[in-house]
Amino acid sequence: MEHVKCQCGHVNPVGTFFCEACGKPFQHEESVSLLDMKYEGSARRSITYNKTLVDKIWSFFSSVKVGIWLIVITLVASAIGTVFPQQMYLPPAVTPSEYYADQYGVLGKLYYNLGFDNLYSSWWYMVLLASIGISLVICSLDRVVPLYKALKNQRVTRHRSFLKRQRLFGVSSATPEDIAIVQENLIKRRYHVRTENENILAEKGRFSRWGPYVNHIGLIIFLIGAMLRFVPGMYVDEVIWLREGETKEIPGTDGKYYLKNEKFIKEVYSKEEEDKVFDEAIDRVGNSMIPKNYQTNAVLYEAVGSTIAGQEPKLKKVTDYKIRVNDPLKFESFALYQTDYKEGELSKMFLHLEDKTTHEKRGPIEVNLANPEEKYDLGNGYRVELLSYFPDFYFDEEGKPSTKTKVPNNPAFVFKMFTPTTPDGEVSFVAIRQNIEPAGTNKYKMTFAGIETRNATALTVRKDLTLWILALGGTIFMIGVIQGMYWNHRRIWMQRIDGEWWIAGHTNKNWYGFRNEIETVLSGTAVPQPEDKALMEKIS
Secondary structure (H helix, E strand, O other), X not given: OOEEEOOOOOEEEOOXXXXXXXXXXXXXXXXXXXXXXXXXXXXXXXHHOOOOHHHHHHHHHHOHHHHHHHXXXXXXXXXXXXXXXXXXXXXXXXXXXXXXXXHHHHHXXXXXXXXXXXXXXOHHHHHHHHHHHHHHHHHHHHHHHHHHHHHHHOOOOOOHHHHHOOOEEEEEOOOHHHHHHHHHHHHHOOOEEEEEOOEEEEEEOHHHHXXXXXXXXXXXXXXXXXXXOOOOOOEEEEEEEEEOOOXXXXXXXXXXXXXXXXXXXXXXXXXXXXXHHHHHHHHHHOXXXXXXXXXXXEEEEEEEOOOOOOOOOEEEEEEEEEEEOOEOEEEOOXXXXXXXEEEEEEEEEEEEEEEOOOOOEEEEEEEEOOOOOOEEEEEOOEEEEEEEEEOEEEEOOOOOEEEOOOOOXXXXXXXXEEEOOEEEEEEEEEEOOEEEOOOOOOOEEEEEEEEEEEEEEEEEEEEEOOHHHHHHHHHHHHHHHHHHHOOOOEEEEEEEEOOXXXXXXXXXXXXXXXXXXHHHHHOOOOOOOOEEHHHHHHHO
């Protein structure tokens, strides 16, 4: 049996609790309990069908409890993801597994092993977001479609059992003049009044019933925007470090755009230059402690033609720009923000080749710490080869030299020195204030001759093509909140039955306000205020 035909002639879907048209209950017709008006007694698919696999999946995701649990699990996972920094925010050139273990101990190691270091781009986090979206869609369709059909099919004349089992119900012997006054008052209160055989249905605020489903639409759009952030080309949020004079590819541009750091400038407040209102603060912390401006003088380039792997691209200058805090360089859909800086980073180191006996020095050689050469020719048969380079030197657990990062914070080298008197070469390990030789005694050594430093700047590269989707979802969500919160769906039925006038009322919320409004509508007539059955039960 696929349909249920009522005595009024209306055909209802199987599973309907009371007729969509006249309101006659299909079970327990004589019961005095209140009707469940939440979904107008309509048949929900999740309750009616539960046989096939599709039915079971539909029933699972249509459950409000399931939706709430999915949201709670996602919120808890998101909160755990903020306990330690995500992998994308770790210092450059570190090993994530070692970093989390060294910095945060056992908890950090567990955090990494469970995959929370890349939480927001993990497959299971995406599955959680998708599941919330599926739950919202199915929950909405499971309820809004039958609710819409039931409200659309409702008739003015309702079954007497429907009226009796409303929360607000009363009987009176009103005159036609009283009914005319009531109808006029309803129209003044902005009710939409329909009549049928002297019977009256007054309704207003039906659109408020769709508020929760508008909320769901907004949340679904918001989730789509959030998930699109993980689609390549839709969202970029990365940091690029540039030393003065250095040119690098801008992340997220697929090799199309490059940026050069011409110069980094840091300015501080000075008593001689600023207004006297700053004197007290400057005296308290010192002239060099209050920053005034962080600025990167940058040049934006665009790659021209096709790029061959291993070759430097041909660059065309696009623009010069002074990037300051809150004054980013913008191009296409990208924006470059001033984020961080590092002053006095080691750039070059100068070393002499020194005879340990005569202290005669040759050179110096110039070692570019960002890209050192392998061989250095000093002439007259003197030359030096770089065997190993450790930019951020330390000894590991086995006592072997290693590097923490690729940043030259503590450079160390292994050189092999060739001279006319030592044609087979001598090996020397050189670090800051360290010069270690293998077993035996070298005739020559590498000695420190000076350093050259430069400033480095950190710029955040941002591109967000999903922002308008997130804003649209948030706006629709707020419209749904306002729609469902500040309006009520109110209905008043008045029917002539057995020579008496029956009056019943229902609202989806704010019964106190609804009772007061009915009292206003009935003022000036002999029609008494209908009783509130729920209120009477509480009193009794």
